[in-house]
Amino acid sequence: MEKEKSQGFVSFETVDQIGTMTIQNGKQNKIPQPDFLDGQVLLNWMERDELKGIIITGAGRYFSNGADLNMIRSHRENSSSFCNSLQKGKSLLNTIERLPLVTVAAISGICFGGGWEIALSCQFRIATESAIFAFPESGLGIMPGMDGTFRLPRKIGKSKALEIILSGRTIGAEEALELGLIDRIVPNKAHVPAARAFIDEMTRDRSLRQIRSIVQAVNNTLFLAAEDAQREESILFLDLVQNELLPEEAREQS
Template identity: 35%
Template sequence: MTYENILVANGTIAQITINRPEKLNALNRQTIQELHDAFETAENNPDIKVIILTGSGEKAFVAGADISEFASFSVEEGAQLAAHGQEILFDFVENLRTPVIAAVNGFALGGGLELAMACHFRIASENAKMGLPEVSLGVIPGYGGTQRLPQLIGKGKAMEMIMTAGMITAEEAKSCGLVNYVVPQGELLEFTHGIAQKIIKNSPTAIGQAIKAVNASYKEGLDGFKTEIKAFGKCFGTEDFKEGTTAFLEKRKAAFTGK
């Protein structure tokens, strides 16, 4: 599949790069659709164990949404924009079985920060800056920002960030739990690949079930503990469980197949 606004490098560790440097990698509807297609393709490829998401260039991961696309929208069109985007990209990424790591290489603002937060965790370059500036435009975050930011950093700090429309530095983001690590820009992708290498040593089926169980505690109407129990039980019926336990007892490294 060919794309206009993203680059895809497949492998055991796949990399998806948002490639609109002239727009600071801003999200428009086409880019959102292309990202959905790329993530869906990667999810359905059993050879891909981890996905890294980043932006092209050194200035921005994603500097926000493409405002020119929705500046004249009606109430109904605005609501549909948010609903569609959440469904096909932001919620979609969060619920993938394949781990997704955001390598935040600069500005992650508005929809860019929302996209990074939809990933399973985040690593930032030292020059990264993050924020949700939507209220300065007379609107609120519409791609899950009002929900995921408090989950990650707590209600009070999230309220401050949203209401002030201000940016925080990479180190501030690390101190409040928004990102896991901060590294020099030139080392960002290498460091992220190093984390991914640790992940791919483990069972893909177990990782997928762990993602589902963790996410359940943040879903309305779901009991995270019950989801964990069910997911735990499912693992016992997998080839990965048999291989993992056998390898442990035989004192050798497991060779997981993801089945």
């Protein structure tokens, strides 16, 4: 087991090639600025610890209550500086979304605004029975700013996403599951162990090269043109044939 801290309010832990990234910023785990973490930190951690999956969660009762509004208000007179921070934050979430491994947001309590945008950048979301979700920005005269208006429609369609974002209403775990916003509901306080078991369930007895190749190939369908994604699949497939394909006798024993 290995622990380290970065930027004071995000901690990292690795156990058996599964990493846990925990947001720790007071009781509500507010996001103090859009670029709350350097994406290169995640890439370095992934390679150094040979991670096959990452869990993102919040310390204590909340996943995250979203952005610090005082921080947003403080940038009203300096939009260029805030725009730069915002673009770096978007780049961070893009990095999370494109990681070639299994990513799971383990959610308890409040998951609002920027917190929900972080969760949406993961491939899977596991939430407790008491988890609640919302984009409350519309009630403050603003809107989601870290690609919530992009990722939410991609998950549930334009009309439903528009209704949720404009109304700012709160969604409980059961509705979130029905909408396909989360993948599993678990008892309160069981979200992180459940996320770990979920990753282990998918990746057990799979090589790191195989896991990353499969995830990368699926990711490519979202971020590359069709012909390029198909070409990359062939490259990844042939690499696995050359380096990972089990001999016939081993396959029969498995």
